[in-house]
Amino acid sequence: MALATIMIIDDEEELRENLRDLLEFKGYDVVMFATAEDALSQIESINIDLCLLDIQLPGMDGIEALQRIKQIRPTLPTVIVSASSVRGILDQAEEYGADRIILKPYSQQEMLQIVEELTGARSKE
Amino acid sequence: MVEHEDGKNVKKKVYFLLILAVGLILFSTIEISHTALGPSLLILFSILVLRVFYSLFYTKQPTRFRFILVIGVGLGFLNFYVSCLPLVRLFCALTVLECVRVILMAVLNYPKTIKQLESLTERLEKKVESRTAELNETNTKLHVANEELRELDKMKSAFVSQASHDLRTPLTAIKGSLDNLILGVAGELNEKQLRIMRRATNSVDRLTNLVNDILDLSRIESGRMVLEKKELSLRQSIEHVIHEVKPAADLKRITLTASGTTNALTVTADPGKIERVVSELLNNAIKYTLEGGRIEVYTGRKQGMIYLSVKDSGIGMSSEECAKIWDRFYRTPASQNAAKGSGLGLSIAKELIEMHGGKITVESQPGQGSLFTITLPTSP
Numbered sequence: 185m186a187l188a189t190i191m192i193i194d195d196e197e198e199l200r201e202n203l204r205d206l207l208e209f210k211g212y213d214v215v216m217f218a219t220a221e222d223a224l225s226q227i228e229s230i231n232i233d234l235c236l237l238d239i240q241l242p243g244m245d246g247i248e249a250l251q252r253i254k255q256i257r258p259t260l261p262t263v264i265v266s267a268s269s270v271r272g273i274l275d276q277a278e279e280y281g282a283d284r285i286i287l288k289p290y291s292q293q294e295m296l297q298i299v300e301e302l303t304g305a306r307s308k309e
Numbered sequence: 310m311v312e313h314e315d316g317k318n319v320k321k322k323v324y325f326l327l328i329l330a331v332g333l334i335l336f337s338t339i340e341i342s343h344t345a346l347g348p349s350l351l352i353l354f355s356i357l358v359l360r361v362f363y364s365l366f367y368t369k370q371p372t373r374f375r376f377i378l379v380i381g382v383g384l385g386f387l388n389f390y391v392s393c394l395p396l397v398r399l400f401c402a403l404t405v406l407e408c409v410r411v412i413l414m415a416v417l418n419y420p421k422t423i424k425q426l427e428s429l430t431e432r433l434e435k436k437v438e439s440r441t442a443e444l445n446e447t448n449t450k451l452h453v454a455n456e457e458l459r460e461l462d463k464m465k466s467a468f469v470s471q472a473s474h475d476l477r478t479p480l481t482a483i484k485g486s487l488d489n490l491i492l493g494v495a496g497e498l499n500e501k502q503l504r505i506m507r508r509a510t511n512s513v514d515r516l517t518n519l520v521n522d523i524l525d526l527s528r529i530e531s532g533r534m535v536l537e538k539k540e541l542s543l544r545q546s547i548e549h550v551i552h553e554v555k556p557a558a559d560l561k562r563i564t565l566t567a568s569g570t571t572n573a574l575t576v577t578a579d580p581g582k583i584e585r586v587v588s589e590l591l592n593n594a595i596k597y598t599l600e601g602g603r604i605e606v607y608t609g610r611k612q613g614m615i616y617l618s619v620k621d622s623g624i625g626m627s628s629e630e631c632a633k634i635w636d637r638f639y640r641t642p643a644s645q646n647a648a649k650g651s652g653l654g655l656s657i658a659k660e661l662i663e664m665h666g667g668k669i670t671v672e673s674q675p676g677q678g679s680l681f682t683i684t685l686p687t688s689p
Contacts, residue, residue, distance in 0.1 A: 196478055196482065198479075198482035198485070198486075199478070199481055199482055199485060202482060202485030202486055202488075202489055203485070205489050205494050205495075206485075206488075206489050206492065206494055209489075209492070209493075209494040267474050267475075267477040267478055267481075268474055269524075271535055271537070288477040288478060288480070288481040289477050289480040289481035289484050289513075289517050290481060290484075291484060291488055292484075292485055292488035292489055292492060293488065293492070
């Protein structure tokens with residue numbers, strides 16, 4: 185039985201794969217999407233516990249996706265992943281209900297800690 | 310040759326001539342002119358009169374000046390002529406004749422002189438116009454060049470910002486892959502494999518710091534660096550940074566202590582930026598302090614300012630090095646040989662402290678350690 189199900193929305197395949205490898209290794213289930221549109225089309229049909237959302241996406245950007253996700257699942261914990269530390273964008277993310285913001289380049293340990301905190305799960309050692 | 314004199318000079322000359330004319334009248338009254346001194350003085354007066362006559366009649370002057378002059382000098386000479394010796398009278402007459410000739414010539418040449426003046430004025434106006442046009446053209450060129458430079462600067466900042474941003478994603482991927490291997494995602498690593506992975510991770514971290522430094526510098530340069538100020542407990546910030554850098558200090562068995570009146574010290578500052586500066590100073594101190602050394606952080610209040618000092622027992626620097634360490638990309642000879650860094654950290658630290666209205670200074674001597682001091686304004 186998985187600790188929790190994590191949704192990763194990131195257009196960078198390497199980042200998605202790295203996170204999936206880590207999270208699956210630590211006992212989580214992972215669903216991955218390269219675009220916000222794909223993720224939104226399935227968000228209601230999958231039981232997810234946490235969403236890791238990149239801010240810079242092709243098509244719908246992370247901020248808009250965050251708004252939509254929060255409309256559909258207001259209590260779903262969402263982590264915004266950003267390569268930009270421009271205050272305006274990060275403020276917007278906070279305003280629309282991002283539970284955490286993590287800046288690239290993050291370490292896997294940092295990300296794991298955030299996932300554990302927001303899902304309340306204790307990863308496998 | 311037409312001379313140009315301003316009105317002020319001509320006025321002076323007219324007054325001078327009036328005084329001269331009155332002088333001549335008095336001169337003739339007391340009959341000094343009958344003595345040997347008379348002719349010499351007369352010659353001198355005549356030269357002066359003629360000089361002023363020439364300058365007045367060959368320049369553009371108000372008619373009333375000429376009129377006053379002619380009347381004044383004429384009366385003076387007439388009086389003088391009546392009371393003088395025949396020889397002096399002859400000289401006087403010649404002078405008056407020359408004056409008359411000057412007046413006649415001026416009157417006869419008046420149209421020509423006016424024409425010359427007009428043509429000169431015209432030429433001058435054209436010259437001024439052409440020079441003004443040249444000046445305007447140069448100004449326009451300068452303006453365009455300035456705009457281009459500003460545009461280039463913007464482009465440079467945008468490029469640096471974009472490049473740094475784009476570098477972060479692959480850096481995250483590399484870092485993520487290395488972290489996964491270290492965390493044992495692909496199976497337990499042996500000691501040697503772990504050492505290799507950690508070397509790679511350290512390099513990625515250095516590269517990350519460099520990218521962050523360049524991005525920060527670009528933000529500072531373009532004025533996009535914004536301070537998010539709030540009431541800040543200096544003690545908390547220091548403790549936070551010490552907690553972060555302690556493992557590195559422990560590795561070199563360096564004693565790291567903090568003392569001073571930290572409890573009461575609050576500043577209105579951007580916590581992230583202040584912590585970054587303190588972290589830079591502490592990391593530098595750790596880098597340049599030999600094993601078993603000592604680093605002390607002091608805080609206090611002095612002359613209405615709050616200060617924070619980082620004192621180490623490290624290798625120290627010469628006064629020349631102290632003067633250069635704030636320069637971008639400057640690295641001391643010791644840092645080139647031993648520790649690794651971008652050469653931007655202290656430069657950014659200085660900019661950040663100055664953005665807070667504070668100052669950062671260094672005192673050091675080779676072999677005697679270094680003392681870095683940050684001074685910040687107290688909270689209002």
